[in-house]
Amino acid sequence: MTLSQLVNERATTGTPPNRFRSRNPDDFAVPRGREEEWRFTPVRQVRELFEPFAPTSVMDGSVDAPDGVTWAIVAPDDARVGQVLQPGDRVSALAFSHARQALVLELTGTPERPVLVHGRITPGLAYEHMVIEAKPHARATVVVDYAGSATVAENVEIVVGAGAHLTVVSLQQWDADAVHLSSHAIRLGADATVKHVVVNLTGRLVRIAPTVEFAGRGARAEMLGVGFAGDGHHFESRLYLDHAVPHCTSDVLYKNVLSGESARTVWIGDVRIRPAAAGTSTYEMNRNLLLTDGARADSVPNLEIETGDIIGAGHASATGRFDDLQLFYLQSRGIPFEEAQRLVVRGFLADVVDRIGVPDLQERVMTAIEARLGFTPEVENED
Amino acid sequence: MSTLEIRDLHVTVGEGEETTEILKGVDLTVSSGQTHAIMGPNGSGKSTLAYSIAGHPKYTVVGGSVTLDGADVLAMTVDQRARAGLFLAMQYPVEVPGVSVSNFLRTAVTAVRGEAPKVRHWVKEVNEAMAVLEMDRAFAERSVNEGFSGGEKKRHEILQLELLKPRIAILDETDSGLDVDALRVVSEGVNRYMSTAALDGEGAPGMLLITHYTRILRYIRPDFVHVFFDGRIVESGGSDLADRLEAEGYARFGAAESAHSGVDGAPAHAV
Ligand SMILES: Nc1ncnc2c1ncn2[C@@H]1O[C@H](COP(=O)(O)OP(=O)(O)OP(=O)(O)O)[C@@H](O)[C@H]1O
Numbered sequence: 001m002t003l004s005q006l007v008n009e010r011a012t013t014g015t016p017p018n019r020f021r022s023r024n025p026d027d028f029a030v031p032r033g034r035e036e037e038w039r040f041t042p043v044r045q046v047r048e049l050f051e052p053f054a055p056t057s058v059m060d061g062s063v064d065a066p067d068g069v070t071w072a073i074v075a076p077d078d079a080r081v082g083q084v085l086q087p088g089d090r091v092s093a094l095a096f097s098h099a100r101q102a103l104v105l106e107l108t109g110t111p112e113r114p115v116l117v118h119g120r121i122t123p124g125l126a127y128e129h130m131v132i133e134a135k136p137h138a139r140a141t142v143v144v145d146y147a148g149s150a151t152v153a154e155n156v157e158i159v160v161g162a163g164a165h166l167t168v169v170s171l172q173q174w175d176a177d178a179v180h181l182s183s184h185a186i187r188l189g190a191d192a193t194v195k196h197v198v199v200n201l202t203g204r205l206v207r208i209a210p211t212v213e214f215a216g217r218g219a220r221a222e223m224l225g226v227g228f229a230g231d232g233h234h235f236e237s238r239l240y241l242d243h244a245v246p247h248c249t250s251d252v253l254y255k256n257v258l259s260g261e262s263a264r265t266v267w268i269g270d271v272r273i274r275p276a277a278a279g280t281s282t283y284e285m286n287r288n289l290l291l292t293d294g295a296r297a298d299s300v301p302n303l304e305i306e307t308g309d310i311i312g313a314g315h316a317s318a319t320g321r322f323d324d325l326q327l328f329y330l331q332s333r334g335i336p337f338e339e340a341q342r343l344v345v346r347g348f349l350a351d352v353v354d355r356i357g358v359p360d361l362q363e364r365v366m367t368a369i370e371a372r373l374g375f376t377p378e379v380e381n382e383d
Numbered sequence: 384m385s386t387l388e389i390r391d392l393h394v395t396v397g398e399g400e401e402t403t404e405i406l407k408g409v410d411l412t413v414s415s416g417q418t419h420a421i422m423g424p425n426g427s428g429k430s431t432l433a434y435s436i437a438g439h440p441k442y443t444v445v446g447g448s449v450t451l452d453g454a455d456v457l458a459m460t461v462d463q464r465a466r467a468g469l470f471l472a473m474q475y476p477v478e479v480p481g482v483s484v485s486n487f488l489r490t491a492v493t494a495v496r497g498e499a500p501k502v503r504h505w506v507k508e509v510n511e512a513m514a515v516l517e518m519d520r521a522f523a524e525r526s527v528n529e530g531f532s533g534g535e536k537k538r539h540e541i542l543q544l545e546l547l548k549p550r551i552a553i554l555d556e557t558d559s560g561l562d563v564d565a566l567r568v569v570s571e572g573v574n575r576y577m578s579t580a581a582l583d584g585e586g587a588p589g590m591l592l593i594t595h596y597t598r599i600l601r602y603i604r605p606d607f608v609h610v611f612f613d614g615r616i617v618e619s620g621g622s623d624l625a626d627r628l629e630a631e632g633y634a635r636f637g638a639a640e641s642a643h644s645g646v647d648g649a650p651a652h653a654v
Pocket residue numbers: 396397403405423424425426427428429430431432474
């Protein structure tokens with residue numbers, strides 16, 4: 001793709017290159033649903049989060065942390081809170097000004113296993129705030145898994161120090177009535193690497209907006225997403241990667257499978273390459289597989305390129321149905337339809353799931369998805 | 384002892400105004416231990432016959448019957464046909480991204496045999512079959528047919544033939560696109576399957592071999608050769624018929640000369 005083609009893309013989406021950001025909720029009008037940032041979201045289901053509320057629920061979770069990890073629940077005025085976040089919408093600003101506490105995780109060295117945060121939120125309305133900070137040269141993985149039945153407005157700040165490698169997985173396995181709106185603000189120091197993974201399995205409405213700020217040269221962001229949306233699920237991912245310094249890399253791969261008449265996914269991939277970001281390399285890809293009629297996947301990639309001095313920039317987006325020929329081929333080898341479908345879905349998701357890099361989590365995700373496809377694993381015949 | 388019986392088979396493609404009849408009354412009986420070769424010009428409907436037997440969704444059977452030992456094949460789903468003992472080595476095998484060959488083979492064999500193969504035996508069985516076909520073990524970890532060369536795809540089809548052990552196998556141009564060595568390896572694979580299946584007490588499988596060239600028939604001797612033309616079998620004979628077709632082409636059945644020399648892009652006398 002040539003640069004001029006890429007620049008032309010600007011005209012096709014309405015996302016402005018400059019984001020309005022504020023910590024004051026009143027700086028953001030109450031969304032009505034027509035705004036560019038909200039037009040894909042069923043705003044009626046999130047109304048409660050548009051006005052301040054007195055929380056009726058709070059994260060009642062647990063943290064399973066190996067050596068090298070410290071964690072604490074701190075007051076909102078703690079110096080570690082608010083390092084990165086500049087709210088970009090009303091819900092995030094409200095959550096920032098009303099959260100009464102924050103979970104802070106600090107990672108140093110190379111913890112021997114992933115940090116597991118079990119986000120169990122009791123029914124009700126909740127504000128959440130989390131700070132995950134990888135100190136310079138740390139190599140660590142944090143898996144946050146959300147479950148339960150709640151309506152949550154959340155901010156997550158992810159700070160990756162110079163030379164650190166941090167993997168953060170946000171796994172949503174909510175009850176059918178849960179609503180989860182979350183802004184993830186990521187800042188990368190020089191030569192830092194983040195692997196940011198969003199896994200959406202269940203929940204009525206999950207809308208996660210990761211923002212990446214490249215604050216030092218040579219940083220790298222790998223943004224992965226896996227979703228299996230069924231009936232009554234709306235999964236929305238809104239990415240904004242802001243390349244402002246030279247020689248940084250971003251690589252985005254989001255894949256969704258949709259099954260069910262009212263299954264919805266939305267993927268917005270905004271990448272900005274500012275004039276100073278010479279030597280940027282960025283690629284983003286979103287693919288969606290529709291298993292049934294009625295399911296709908298919206299996909300809007302958008303590149304804003306303000307310098308010609310880049311290594312590469314590209315995007316691809318494709319939404320399609322099952323390939324009948326693939327199913328025919330598998331079935332012609334005796335494999336029943338449901339199992340052929342399972343193989344194709346597994347195959348479709350395999351490349352992104354394999355990149356998560358946390359094997360038991362990968363298996364858990366695949367097993368959960370296969371269970372949704374009506375498959376229970378057979379016991380191996382070892383004799 | 385198995386018998387595949389095709390009676391007065393009529394098949395169309397397309398819908399509504401676009402409907403075209405491709406098969407116009409095919410009659411053929413393939414029994415255990417027999418090798419039938421089908422030769423015919425491009426577009427005469429050979430693959431349509433093969434795909435219709437396998438149940439490809441693109442084709443609509445509008446008349447006639449296909450039975451396997453009396454059971455109505457056309458009433459079966461695609462996977463039931465395979466489990467009933469039919470196998471089609473496809474002219475254009477399909478790529479299935481993200482599904483490894485080993486996982487695919489294991490799933491298919493489990494489905495066809497009705498139980499998961501025992502792990503120890505299975506590894507040995509696959510390795511042996513791959514070795515005979517001179518397939519690198521690395522293929523087991525690759526995605527099904529993805530990025531395979533034409534010849535590699537054909538070897539992979541025959542690997543499945545060996546593992547799935549059908550009672551009736553249809554090979555659609557398995558020889559096309561194979562170099563001389565690959566043709567020998569693949570043909571030997573087929574012959575090995577035909578003879579070992581017989582030794583297993585199952586009785587030799589029946590085989591329907593679709594080809595444009597006699598070169599594969601030097602390895603796999605057909606008992607019968609059929610000429611396919613314009614959607615039906617127009618002549619049947621012994622293996623000498625194949626030589627005659629290769630020398631003369633299909634002109635005497637009404638084909639233009641170009642249909643003869645245009646086969647697979649190579650003139651018949653060059654092979
Ligand atoms: N959707 C379609 N609409 C109309 N005609 C079709 C359609 N699909 C296939 N055909 C035609 O059906 C005919 C038979 O095709 P088929 O693939 O069975 O031929 P074949 O004998 O296997 O040829 P080859 O030797 O080239 O493999 C061809 O003329 C082809 O163009």
